[in-house]
Amino acid sequence: METNKSIQMPYSKERRNIVVGLSVGLLAFLSGFPFKATKVSAANETIYYPVDYGAQLNTPNFDNAPIINNLINNMPPSGGVIELPAGEMWIHSPIKINRSYVTIRGVNAGTRSHVDNEEQPGLNHPGGGSKLILGTNCQTGIVSEKRVGAPRVSSIQLENFLIQGRGTGKGQIAVNIEHDNDAVRIIGVSIIAVGMGLRSVGADAFTVRGCWISEVHDGLHSLGSSQQLLVANNYFGAQPGGRSIYLENPNWANIVGNNIYPDGHVCLEAKGAQNCTFTGNNIQSYYTGAVIIKGDGNLFSGKVQALRSSGNWLQDPIGRDGLYGLIHVDGNDNHITASSINSDQPETHTRILIMGGNGNWVTNTKIYGRSSNRKVVVNGSCVDTRIVHSASSLDVDKANSNTTIVW
Structure with missing residues (x-):
C-alpha cells in the first residue's frame, strides 16, 4: 500500500495570481519601497495606481515623477502597468523608463486642443481623461535614456492619455525614446503644446497609432x-518652421492613413529611405516641399493639397523657392502612383520634382487646381523616368533627361 504521496494541486489562474502578488510583495520588502496591494488583471498584468503611493491629482506644484519612477524601478522582471486616473497629474522632472515591459496607460486621452479654452473661458485644462502635465522646468515628459553598454529596451507601451507642455516655444519633448529599442508602442495618446511630440532613436518595430499630435512645433x-x-491613423499638425513627420534612414517603414494638417514647413520627410510605403495619407500644406522623399525603392500614394492662407501663397519659412516642388523626390526606383495633387500654388511653381536618380515613375496621378506647365519637372541628370497617365508633354519639363511620357 502506497503512503505519503503528495497531492499536486492544479496551477489555476487564481493560484498564479497569488504567486505573482507574493513575488511583488517580496520584491517591495527587499527594496525598501513601500508597496501597497496591487491588482493583477485577468491578463496577468500587475497594475500599479500611483495615487496609492502618494501621487497627487490636480496639484500643480507637486512633482509626481519620482513616485512613478519608483514604481517602475521596483517592478518584477515581467514588468507591469502604471495606470493614470482621470485628472491632472503634474510632473516637474522626467518619467524615466530604462527597462523593458513597462506600460503607462490612462482611462482616455481627455481634451486635445487649446481651442476648448476659447470656448470655455476659465478652464485651464478642460475636459475629462488622464492628463500628464509638464511643469515649466520639465524639459522631457517621458524618457528612455541613452545608456552606453546597456541592453536595448523592448515593449514600452504608452496609451490613452494626454501629455501637455507649456507651449511650442519652450523646447519641451513629450516622449523621447533615445535608447535603442524594440517594439515601442504609442497608442491613442494626445500631445499638445510642446516643442516636439515624439522623438525616437534607433527604433525597430516602432508603432504610433491612433494619436493626436498637434499644436506642437514638431510632431x-x-x-x-x-x-x-x-x-498609422494619426493626426499630426506642426507649426511654421517645424516638421510633422521626419524619418531618418528608415527601412521598410509604413506611413499609412494619417491626416497631416498645414502650418509645418514639411508635412512628411523621409531621408535615406529604403523600400518604404507612404499610402492613404491626407496631406495639406501652405508651403512648397510638403512631401520630401530621398532614397530608393519607395512607394507614395495619397492626397496632397497645396493651400493659400488668407488668399495668399505664403513665403516658405526656410527659404525654398517655388522650383523645389510640392512633392520632392530624389533617388532611384521611387514610384508616385494613384495620387491626387490639388495645388493652389502659383502657376510657375513645381508640383512634382524628380530631382535625381534612375527609374523613378509617376503613374495614374491626377494633378489639378491652378493651371501650370510644371506639373512634373524632371532634372536633366535623371535616367529612365516615366510619366504615365499623369501629365501631358505640355505639362512636363523634362529638360534633357531620358523621360518617357504616356498621356
Whole structure:
C-alpha cells in the first residue's frame, strides 16, 4: 500500500495570481519601497495606481515623477502597468523608463486642443481623461535614456492619455525614446503644446497609432536608422518652421492613413529611405516641399493639397523657392502612383520634382487646381523616368533627361 504521496494541486489562474502578488510583495520588502496591494488583471498584468503611493491629482506644484519612477524601478522582471486616473497629474522632472515591459496607460486621452479654452473661458485644462502635465522646468515628459553598454529596451507601451507642455516655444519633448529599442508602442495618446511630440532613436518595430499630435512645433522625429516603423491613423499638425513627420534612414517603414494638417514647413520627410510605403495619407500644406522623399525603392500614394492662407501663397519659412516642388523626390526606383495633387500654388511653381536618380515613375496621378506647365519637372541628370497617365508633354519639363511620357 502506497503512503505519503503528495497531492499536486492544479496551477489555476487564481493560484498564479497569488504567486505573482507574493513575488511583488517580496520584491517591495527587499527594496525598501513601500508597496501597497496591487491588482493583477485577468491578463496577468500587475497594475500599479500611483495615487496609492502618494501621487497627487490636480496639484500643480507637486512633482509626481519620482513616485512613478519608483514604481517602475521596483517592478518584477515581467514588468507591469502604471495606470493614470482621470485628472491632472503634474510632473516637474522626467518619467524615466530604462527597462523593458513597462506600460503607462490612462482611462482616455481627455481634451486635445487649446481651442476648448476659447470656448470655455476659465478652464485651464478642460475636459475629462488622464492628463500628464509638464511643469515649466520639465524639459522631457517621458524618457528612455541613452545608456552606453546597456541592453536595448523592448515593449514600452504608452496609451490613452494626454501629455501637455507649456507651449511650442519652450523646447519641451513629450516622449523621447533615445535608447535603442524594440517594439515601442504609442497608442491613442494626445500631445499638445510642446516643442516636439515624439522623438525616437534607433527604433525597430516602432508603432504610433491612433494619436493626436498637434499644436506642437514638431510632431514625430525618428532618428538614426529604423526598421519596420508603423505610423498609422494619426493626426499630426506642426507649426511654421517645424516638421510633422521626419524619418531618418528608415527601412521598410509604413506611413499609412494619417491626416497631416498645414502650418509645418514639411508635412512628411523621409531621408535615406529604403523600400518604404507612404499610402492613404491626407496631406495639406501652405508651403512648397510638403512631401520630401530621398532614397530608393519607395512607394507614395495619397492626397496632397497645396493651400493659400488668407488668399495668399505664403513665403516658405526656410527659404525654398517655388522650383523645389510640392512633392520632392530624389533617388532611384521611387514610384508616385494613384495620387491626387490639388495645388493652389502659383502657376510657375513645381508640383512634382524628380530631382535625381534612375527609374523613378509617376503613374495614374491626377494633378489639378491652378493651371501650370510644371506639373512634373524632371532634372536633366535623371535616367529612365516615366510619366504615365499623369501629365501631358505640355505639362512636363523634362529638360534633357531620358523621360518617357504616356498621356
